[in-house]
Amino acid sequence: MRARVRRRVTWIITLSALLPLLSVWVLVLVISYRAEQESAERQQIALTDLAAEDFRRFLFNTTIELQDIAENIARESDPQTISAQQLATIGLFRSSFVEVAIYSADGQRRIASSRFGEPTLPSSLNGSQLLADLSTRRVSFADPTAFSGSIDRKLAPQEVPRFRVATQLLSSSNQVLFLVADVSMQRIWTSTTRIETAAEMRVLILTEQGNLISAAKIESLVEHPTMRDLPLLNQATAVATYQSVFGEEVLGVRTAIEPVDWILVVERPLEVIYANVGRLAVSLLLVIFIAAPIVIAVGWYVGKRIAGPIQKLYAGVTGFSQNPTTFEPVVLDTRDELASLAGAFNTMASGLNASQTRLANLNEELEAQVVSRTSELHTALAEVQAQNQAQERLLDTVRRLSMPSIPITKHMVVMPLVGEFSADRAGDISSTLLIAIEQERAKVVILDITGVPVVDNYVARALLEAAQAARLLGAQVILAGIRPDMAETLVNLHIDLRTIESAATLEQAFKRGMHYLQINRLA
DSSP, rough: OOHHHHHHHHHHHHHHHHHHHHHHHHHHHHHHHHHHHHHHHHHHHHHHHHHHHHHHHHHHHHHHHHHHHHHHHHHHOTTTTTTTTHHHHHHHHSEEEEEEEETTTTSEEEEEEEESSSOOOOBTTTTTTHHHHTTOOSSSEETTTHHHSSSSSSSOTOOOOEEEEEEEEETOOEEEEEEEEEEOOOOHHHHHHHHHHHHOOOOEETTTTEEEEEEESHHHHOOSSSSSOOOOHHSSEEEEEEEOTSSEEEEEEEEEEETTTTTEEEEEEEEHHHHHHHHHHHHHHHHHEEEEEEHHHHHHHHHHHHHHHHHHHHHHHHHHHHOOOOOOOOOOOOOOOOOOOOOHHOOOHHHHHHHHHHHHHHHHHHHHHHHHHHHHHHHHHHHHHHHHHHHHHHHHHHHHHOOEEEEEEEEEEEEEEOOOHHHHHHHHHHHHHHHHHHHHHHHHHEEEEEEOOOOOHHHHHHHHHHHHHHHHOOOEEEEEOHHHHHHHHHHTTOOOTTTSSSEEHHHHHHHHHHHHHHTTOOO
């Protein structure tokens, strides 16, 4: 028992200490998780806006550069007769363009220059959306997939994906021409690489259809040219958590880039976001694991201190329960509630011993009184039984006298009914009548109810049942002595007595009975 108490106290103290620590651990983790999530969302939204603004400035500068080149060409030479060398000097010097070309109004290329050997701009842009957009815009843009098909084409060693930009160019004869340039995305890559490295994020630029335009790593463009299943493209919200195509759970933020119809998406792995939460969880668990042995040791010591006095008290209680007469007081050297409990137990045990002695004496006296009262009760019971037997015999005599069967002629019996009939007495009418019919071999039975003061529902039904039973034995029942009040009662009770013949007096009943016997040749 002592070991069980010690273990129980140890468990109670351990759980009382560790459960609050675990609760605090869970609470701190939940709060830290939510705080880290909110902080990460705010930081990522800010970095997304920063990257988008950087890209907008780049597009704005590209627009300014293209318009400056268009103005310089129109000012320094005739666009219709400009040479490739002049176009390269004006269009490629101090600009971010890789190639520039001049197209006629019908979309045919007139002259082109490139930084890397032969120009790759198409010989015709007839019907392209790039030139069609110039009817409503001063400068129009086209993403790389619009003119290069897919991004998986082999790039030059120092080449990065480009996007295309165009503007109108007026010749000296006011003929409409188009100045088209391919712009390297190296600056955007450098900017996004800096953001990704500093904040451990992934910066992606996509079209509205989900085609990947720019990424910090060329491998991303080659392996994932399209990201149409990106959740941020199909959701109304601009912030979401999802499974990235790169195989990790990420927090993604989306924003639009004007004036082009492109989308900038910044993804950050959840593992990076919640790294601090994981380290905090491990640190708190380490503290709990260190505190657990200390708490267990304290619980074991406290249990030992509590279990000793309880063991003494348990031994005293067990000894008293087995043999109260040899009880020895329990003495504890503690100054707490257990000592008070031991004193109270000693007082209770002494009182119980004294009460046990008094109870034994009272039991002896009670046993003597029980013997005496038992004898008296047996005598009284015998008297009551004798009285009950005499009363039963008297009741049986009264019952026979109240329903006597009197034979007046051969095959005719008169059975007068006398006194009030209860439900039990009414039930005896049928049995008494059948016995009389059998004994006297009667064919006519006259039931005289002159001496019955009240005929109720029980009596009426008993008479009807007796008549039906008599008919089964071949006897005719004649009811005599019906008074006017009885007739009214029977009518009000709606009891059909048509199977029983009736007569006002016993004389009339006798005459009807004789008539019945004569008809049946029994008289």
